[in-house]
Amino acid sequence: SFSTGVGDTAGLFPIASRFNHSCHPKDNVEYNFNATSHTLEMRVKAQSIPAGEELTISYGMRRTPMDLYLRYGFQCHCGACPGLIDRDLFVAW
DSSP, rough: OEEEETTEEOOOTGGGGGEESSSOOOOTTTEETTTTTTEEEEEGGGGGGTTTTOOOEETTTTTTTHHHHHHOOOOOOOOOOOOOOHHHHHHHE
16 A cells, blocks of 8 residues: 555555545445555345346545546546536635
8 A cells, every 4th residue: 555645545446446436335345455565355135136237336425526527537427426527626726
């Protein structure tokens, strides 16, 4: 892990990056950061997922689309929130 600011920690998670973000994700992936081993533990609930269903996680359920953009660098278009358009970015800067 590495620091991205005061009281904040980040890491690189190549497997977790394969899951799409949704502001209100389906309940098909559980994850937890294990501080002792510095690993992100993920469990896919395979028994309850129909073939072809998208696996989603939230990068922050309490984050706004602007928060997601400023922290992770993407414009949310998950369909579960109002999203973020280019005009919103222009106004913010």
